Amino acid sequence: MRTFALAAAVVLLASAALAQEQEIKLKPGAGLDKVEGNCAACHTLAYIPMNSPFLDAKGWDAEVTKMIKAYGAPIEDADAKAIAEYLKSNYGP
Amino acid sequence: MISRRHLLQTAGAAGALAGLPSFVRAQGAGPMLTPGVPSGVATYATMATLPGKKPLIRLADRPPNYESPLEYLRTPITPNDQFFVRYHLADIPEVKVETYRVKVGGDAANGQAELTFDDLKKFPAVEVVAVNQCSGNRRGLSQPHVAGVEWGYGAMGCARWKGARLKDILDKVGVKKECIEVGFNGADGPAVDKTPDFIKSIPTWKAIDPETIIAYEMNGQPLPHFNGFPARLIVPGWTGTYWMKHLTTIDARTQPQGGFWMNPAYRIPVNKFPVVNRFLTQENATSTPITEIVVNSLITSHRDGAIVKPGKVTVSGLAWDGGYGVRRVEVSTDGGKSWSDAKLGEDLGKYAFRSWSFDLNAKRGKNTVMVNATNAIGQTQVSQLIFNPAGYHNNVMQSITLNA
Numbered sequence: 001m002r003t004f005a006l007a008a009a010v011v012l013l014a015s016a017a018l019a020q021e022q023e024i025k026l027k028p029g030a031g032l033d034k035v036e037g038n039c040a041a042c043h044t045l046a047y048i049p050m051n052s053p054f055l056d057a058k059g060w061d062a063e064v065t066k067m068i069k070a071y072g073a074p075i076e077d078a079d080a081k082a083i084a085e086y087l088k089s090n091y092g093p
Numbered sequence: 094m095i096s097r098r099h100l101l102q103t104a105g106a107a108g109a110l111a112g113l114p115s116f117v118r119a120q121g122a123g124p125m126l127t128p129g130v131p132s133g134v135a136t137y138a139t140m141a142t143l144p145g146k147k148p149l150i151r152l153a154d155r156p157p158n159y160e161s162p163l164e165y166l167r168t169p170i171t172p173n174d175q176f177f178v179r180y181h182l183a184d185i186p187e188v189k190v191e192t193y194r195v196k197v198g199g200d201a202a203n204g205q206a207e208l209t210f211d212d213l214k215k216f217p218a219v220e221v222v223a224v225n226q227c228s229g230n231r232r233g234l235s236q237p238h239v240a241g242v243e244w245g246y247g248a249m250g251c252a253r254w255k256g257a258r259l260k261d262i263l264d265k266v267g268v269k270k271e272c273i274e275v276g277f278n279g280a281d282g283p284a285v286d287k288t289p290d291f292i293k294s295i296p297t298w299k300a301i302d303p304e305t306i307i308a309y310e311m312n313g314q315p316l317p318h319f320n321g322f323p324a325r326l327i328v329p330g331w332t333g334t335y336w337m338k339h340l341t342t343i344d345a346r347t348q349p350q351g352g353f354w355m356n357p358a359y360r361i362p363v364n365k366f367p368v369v370n371r372f373l374t375q376e377n378a379t380s381t382p383i384t385e386i387v388v389n390s391l392i393t394s395h396r397d398g399a400i401v402k403p404g405k406v407t408v409s410g411l412a413w414d415g416g417y418g419v420r421r422v423e424v425s426t427d428g429g430k431s432w433s434d435a436k437l438g439e440d441l442g443k444y445a446f447r448s449w450s451f452d453l454n455a456k457r458g459k460n461t462v463m464v465n466a467t468n469a470i471g472q473t474q475v476s477q478l479i480f481n482p483a484g485y486h487n488n489v490m491q492s493i494t495l496n497a
Binding site for chain 1: 132151156241284288353
């Protein structure tokens with residue numbers, strides 16, 4: 001299991017079986033689907049409310065960039081932009 | 094494989110919550126959180142029970158990051174089922190003793206070896222009582238807040254670890270004099286292969302310290318899965334980032350270990366903290382790896398805002414440092430103007446939690462209680478946060494209010 005597609009598939013398959021994993025209900029808003037579709041492949045969405053409401057626009061941009069550049073998250077440019085906008089709009093100070 | 098078959102069971106059984114106030118069952122983790130962590134944490138965090146554990150503060154469940162509430166830190170030895178859990182990466186296999194292997198080698202090793210669990214137990218067994226404190230403990234209290242896992246006070250614990258000396262294992266293969274660092278990998282891995290695997294190193298001088306061990310016992314029991322079963326590295330005095338769980342590889346190196354987790358992760362600005370033991374082969378002009386734990390203390394008998402009866406109140410807690418040993422704990426009840434010595438508890442060793450207690454006379458109304466520890470080389474806690482971008486080394490003197 002060393003590809004993103006497989007990892008994502010496992011997460012999706014697992015989400016039904018692993019009903020015990022905490023469900024994190026993020027605020028509704030434009031881009032939420034991109035957040036759920038990308039970020040949740042590698043980690044719980046809890047990291048978003050956890051790091052709020054103090055990260056400002058620059059801070060959330062830096063987090064999205066870190067996920068892609070440092071952690072190798074395979075996120076399309078357009079999705080990355082939508083994710084950053086969602087985080088800034090909904091989880092900023 | 095992402096292995097979470099029976100990993101995430103939320104707290105529900107009343108019996109499992111024994112020792113915690115009953116309101117926790119109804120309200121989740123909010124009352125268990127450390128005052129001052131980002132307010133977003135309280136919007137989702139609950140107490141939750143991992144297999145083999147008592148309820149812990151669930152900051153994140155994938156990868157698992159669970160914090161001990163203050164109530165679990167009232168003894169100098171933290172029970173295994175109350176010990177905090179910290180992972181960077183979500184692919185955590187359940188390692189079997191029968192198939193467990195540790196590979197020993199590297200370009201600075203004369204030979205190679207592959208050790209089984211039984212092989213580890215054939216080396217002379219050594220015990221050390223040592224605090225395992227996450228580098229990011231108290232990150233959530235940074236002002237301004239900084240990004241990361243927003244730990245309060247409880248990303249730490251202290252256990253009696255038993256295992257084989259790393260030095261004895263290195264001697265088995267033989268290490269060249271050119272060896273500058275020893276690197277480590279564990280069985281856990283990332284969810285996607287582009288995420289850097291969690292690999293760490295320590296300087297050779299620390300690796301051959303007789304108290305640096307590969308532990309297979311924690312408080313007389315096998316290590317819990319979530320604390321590194323079947324064996325993990327113990328680096329007494331240094332923060333938890335080096336204490337590789339589910340250890341699989343020991344790599345004697347002639348070159349500095351690279352990778353994200355050595356740089357830029359787990360770094361502090363140079364010359365900002367009073368650190369004696371530095372990791373020089375990894376240091377550059379602006380940053381240096383976090384190494385030894387700074388001297389610190391915590392009141393664990395009472396939470397901030399606790400209600401007490403007027404009159405004699407015994408306040409107690411823990412103090413610890415990076416291995417010089419706690420020499421003194423002082424308490425102030427007048428906002429830091431004057432200080433009195435607390436009574437120190439049993440000395441379990443220089444790397445251990447030191448318990449302390451102090452009797453004060455609570456007057457009606459608000460009583461402030463501050464605590465400050467001093468170690469054997471004269472280092473004390475700070476009154477103002479030394480801000481750094483990763484929120485490390487927060488040893489600001491704690492101050493709480495008791496309402497009588």
